[in-house]
Amino acid sequence: xxxxxxxxxxxxxxxxxxxxxxxxxxxxxxxxxxxxxxxxxxxxxxxxxxxxxxxxxxxxxxxxxxxxxxxxxxxxxxxxxxxxxxxxxxxxxxxxxxxxxxxxxxxxxxxxxxxxxxxxxxxxxxxxxxxxxxxxxxxxxxxxxxxxxxxxxxxxxxxxxxxxxxxxxxxxxxxxxxxxxxxxxxxxxxxxxxxxxxxxxxxxxxxxxxxxxxxxxxxxxxxxxxxxxxxxxxxxxxxxxxxxxxxxxxxxxxxxxxxxxxxxxxxxxxxxxxxxxxxxxxxxxxxxxxxxxxxxxxxxxxxxxxxxxxxxxxxxxxxxxxxxxxxxxxxxxxxxxxxxxxxxxxxxxxxxxxxxxxxxxxxxxxxxxxxxxxxxxxxxxxxxxxxxxxxxxxxxxxxxxxxxxxxxxxxxxxxxxxxxxxxxxxxxxxxxxxxxxxxxxxxxxxxx
Amino acid sequence: xxxxxxxxxxxxxxxxxxxxxxxxxxxxxxxxxxxxxxxxxxxxxxxxxxxxxxxxxxxxxxxxxxxxxxxxxxxxxxxxxxxxxxxxxxxxxxxxxxxxxxxxxxxxxxxxxxxxxxxxxxxxxxxxxxxxxxxxxxxxxxxxxxxxxxxxxxxxxxxxxxxxxxxxxxxxxxxxxxxxxxxxxxxxxxxxxxxxxxxxxxxxxxxxxxxxxxxxxxxxxxxxxxxxxxxxxxxxxxxxxxxxxxxxxxxxxxxxxxxxxxxxxxxxxxxxx
Numbered sequence: 001x002x003x004x005x006x007x008x009x010x011x012x013x014x015x016x017x018x019x020x021x022x023x024x025x026x027x028x029x030x031x032x033x034x035x036x037x038x039x040x041x042x043x044x045x046x047x048x049x050x051x052x053x054x055x056x057x058x059x060x061x062x063x064x065x066x067x068x069x070x071x072x073x074x075x076x077x078x079x080x081x082x083x084x085x086x087x088x089x090x091x092x093x094x095x096x097x098x099x100x101x102x103x104x105x106x107x108x109x110x111x112x113x114x115x116x117x118x119x120x121x122x123x124x125x126x127x128x129x130x131x132x133x134x135x136x137x138x139x140x141x142x143x144x145x146x147x148x149x150x151x152x153x154x155x156x157x158x159x160x161x162x163x164x165x166x167x168x169x170x171x172x173x174x175x176x177x178x179x180x181x182x183x184x185x186x187x188x189x190x191x192x193x194x195x196x197x198x199x200x201x202x203x204x205x206x207x208x209x210x211x212x213x214x215x216x217x218x219x220x221x222x223x224x225x226x227x228x229x230x231x232x233x234x235x236x237x238x239x240x241x242x243x244x245x246x247x248x249x250x251x252x253x254x255x256x257x258x259x260x261x262x263x264x265x266x267x268x269x270x271x272x273x274x275x276x277x278x279x280x281x282x283x284x285x286x287x288x289x290x291x292x293x294x295x296x297x298x299x300x301x302x303x304x305x306x307x308x309x310x311x312x313x314x315x316x317x318x319x320x321x322x323x324x325x326x327x328x329x330x331x332x333x334x335x336x337x338x339x340x341x342x343x344x345x346x347x348x349x350x351x352x353x354x355x356x357x358x359x360x361x362x363x364x365x366x367x368x369x370x371x372x373x374x375x376x377x378x379x380x381x382x383x384x385x386x387x388x389x390x391x392x393x394x395x396x397x398x399x400x401x402x403x404x405x406x407x408x409x410x411x412x413x414x415x416x417x418x419x420x421x422x423x424x425x426x427x428x429x430x431x432x433x434x435x436x437x438x439x440x441x442x443x444x445x446x447x448x
Numbered sequence: 449x450x451x452x453x454x455x456x457x458x459x460x461x462x463x464x465x466x467x468x469x470x471x472x473x474x475x476x477x478x479x480x481x482x483x484x485x486x487x488x489x490x491x492x493x494x495x496x497x498x499x500x501x502x503x504x505x506x507x508x509x510x511x512x513x514x515x516x517x518x519x520x521x522x523x524x525x526x527x528x529x530x531x532x533x534x535x536x537x538x539x540x541x542x543x544x545x546x547x548x549x550x551x552x553x554x555x556x557x558x559x560x561x562x563x564x565x566x567x568x569x570x571x572x573x574x575x576x577x578x579x580x581x582x583x584x585x586x587x588x589x590x591x592x593x594x595x596x597x598x599x600x601x602x603x604x605x606x607x608x609x610x611x612x613x614x615x616x617x618x619x620x621x622x623x624x625x626x627x628x629x630x631x632x633x634x635x636x637x638x639x640x641x642x643x644x645x646x647x648x649x650x651x652x653x654x655x656x657x658x659x660x661x662x663x664x665x666x667x668x669x670x671x672x673x674x675x676x677x678x679x680x681x682x683x684x685x686x687x688x689x690x691x692x693x694x695x696x697x698x699x700x701x702x703x704x705x706x707x708x709x710x711x712x713x714x715x716x717x718x719x720x721x
Contacts, residue, residue: 163565163644285523292479292523293525294481372510377507377508378487378509380507391506405631405634406487
C-alpha cells in the first residue's frame with residue numbers, strides 16, 4: 001500500500017472516530033438536557049400562594065402570619081372576581097328560561113376553569129381529595145389554565161369528509177351583553193395578584209412524602225425505597241459474588257464443570273431483567289415465601305441475582321489482574337493459600353472489585369422490571385428499616401413508569417415525573433462517581 | 449487513612465438508617481394489588497385510611513388478573529378488580545382453600561372514546577362489535593370521514609378488557625388480531641389523544657378533555673346514565689378479600705359506604721352504588 005492511500009485511510013478512520021464521538025455527545029445532550037432542565041423544574045419554580053397554603057396545611061411548613069397577610073392581599077382581588085360570579089348568577093335568575101338554560105350550560109365550564117385556577121369557589125362543598133382543595137400551585141401551569149378560562153376549545157366539524165380542526169373561541173365574546181363579560185379581562189390582568197407568584201426552591205421535593213398520589217408533595221418514599229432496594233441487593237450479591245470469583249480464579253480446576261459454570265454465569269448476565277422479575281415472584285414470594293406480600297427483601301434478592309453475574313465477572317477480572325509475583329512471593333514466604341488470598345490478593349484486587357460492585361449498585365437502583373412483581377408499589381408511605389422484611393415500597397424507577405402511563409392525571413404532573421427521573425439519574429451518577437473516587441483512593445494507597 | 453474513611457462511610461450509613469423513622473410494626477399494613485382502573489380509588493382510599501387510622505396501606509396497579517393471582521397466592525390482602533373473578537380463578541382459589549369474598553366498591557362506565565377531532569358522535573353496539581372484530585375498518589362506514597380506524601384494546605390481564613368483551617363483543621365475536629394493545633387506561637388515553645383516527649375504551653374516571661366519549665346506542669356515558677343503567681357499557685368495581693374481612697381490613701372495605709368514601713368515589717369520577 002502506498003503512502004497516499006495509507007494517509008487517506010488513516011485520516012478517514014480518525015474522521016469516523018471523531019464523528020461517532022460527536023454523535024454520542026449530541027445524543028447525550030439531547031437526552032440529558034431536557035431531563036436536567038425539566039427535572040430541576042420540580043425543585044426550582046415559581047410557586048403560587050396555593051402552593052404555600054398547601055405546604056402549610058399538609059406539612060406545617062411556612063410562616064402563619066406571613067401567609068395570612070398574603071392570603072388577605074390575594075383575597076381582595078379574589079373577592080372581586082367572586083362578586084362578579086354572584087352578580088352574574090343573580091342576573092341569570094332574571095333571564096327568560098331559554099336564554100337562562102343556554103347561559104347555565106356555558107357558565108359551568110367557566111366555574112370549573114376558575115376552580116382549576118384559583119381553587120374552590122365560595123359556596124363549594126369542601127373537597128375530600130387534596131387535589132381539589134387548591135388551585136394551581138405552579139405559575140406556569142396557572143398560565144396554561146388561564147388560557148382555558150379565557151378561551152374555549154372547539155372543534156370544527158363542518159367538513160364531514162375529514163377530521164375536525166381545533167379552534168379557540170373567546171369566552172368573553174360568548175358572554176357578550178352580560179355582567180360576566182368583565183370577569184375575563186379582570187382575571188387576566190390580576191392573576192398575579194390573586195396567586196401571588198414567587199420564585200422558590202422547594203427542597204421538600206426530595207424530603208417530603210407525596211400528597212394525594214404525587215399530585216402535590218415530594219418523592220422521599222421513592223428515593224428511600226430505591227436506596228433500600230439497591231443496598232439490599234448489594235448486601236446479598238457482593239459477598240456472594242466475590243466468594244464465587246475467588247473460587248473461579250484460585251480454587252476451580254479447569255475442566256468441563258468449571259467451563260459450564262462460567263458459561264452459565266455469562267448466560268445469566270444476558271438474561272432480560274423481566275425474567276428475573278417473574279422468577280423472583282415465583283421463587284422468592286410464591287415458593288420460598290420470604291415475605292407475605294411483595295417486599296423490599298424479595299425485591300433485593302431478585303435484584304441481587306440479576307447483578308450477581310456482573311459482580312462475579314468484575315471481581316474475577318480484578319483478581320486475575322493482580323501480578324502473579326505477589327502471590328508467588330507470599331507463598332514462598334511460607335504463607336498459606338487462604339492467608340495469601342485474604343492479605344495479598346484481595347487487597348490488591350479491591351479497586352477493581354469495588355468498581356464492579358458500585359456499577360452494579362447503579363444498575364440495581366435503576367432497574368424496573370425485576371421489582372414490578374417483587375417489591376414496588378405505586379403508592380405507599382416511606383417505610384422504616386424495621387419494615388424492609390415485610391413491606392413493599394415505592395421506588396423511583398417503577399414510579400416513573402407509573403406516572404408516565406397509568407396515573408390518572410399524568411399530563412398535570414409531568415414536573416414530578418421529570419423530577420423523579422433527575423433524582424434517579426443523579427443517584428446513579430453519584431454512585432458511579434463515588435466508585436471512581438474510591439478506586440483512585442485505594443490505588444493511591446496501595447502504591448504507597 | 450483507610451480507617452478514617454471506613455469510619456466516615458459507616459457513620460454515614462448508620463445515620464441514614466437511623467434517620468428513618470421507625471413506625472408501624474411489621475404486619476400492620478394493608479396490601480392492595482390489582483386493577484389500574486380502580487387504582488385512583490384505591491390510592492385515595494389508602495391515603496385517607498393512613499391519615500385517619502395510622503395504618504399503612506400500599507397499592508400496586510398491575511392489572512385485575514395479577515390482583516386475583518396475588519390474592520389467591522395470599523400475597524395481598526385485597527385484590528382491587530374491575531371485573532368479577534373468573535370461574536378458573538374461583539377454582540384455583542378453592543384448590544388452595546381460599547374463600548374469595550366479593551365487595552362492590554363503586555360503579556364505573558366504560559366510555560368509548562375517540563379523538564376530539566372525530567365527528568362521529570354515536571355508535572351502536574353492533575357498529576362497535578363490527579369495528580372491534582375487524583368487519584368495519586373505515587370511519588366512513590359508520591358515518592365519519594374517510595380514515596382507517598385504528599382499533600385500540602387493553603391487554604389480556606385487564607379487567608376493563610374482559611368487561612368490554614362481555615358487554616360489547618358478546619360471546620360470538622372475537623376482537624380482531626390487528627387491534628393494537630395498550631397496557632393501561634393512561635396509555636390508551638395518550639394514544640387516542642395523539643391519533644386522529646383511533647378508537648378505544650377507558651374507565652369513565654379517566655375521561656378528560658383530551659379525548660371525546662361517543663354515545664353508545666344514543667346514550668352518552670355520564671354519572672347519571674351509568675347510575676340509572678341507561679348507559680349499558682358499565683360494570684361494578686370490586687374489592688376481593690380472602691375470607692370475610694375483619695378488623696382494620698373490614699374498616700378499609702367499609703370505607704366505600706361511608707360519607708367520606710362516597711365523596712372520594714364521586715370526586716374521582718366513579719359512581720356511588
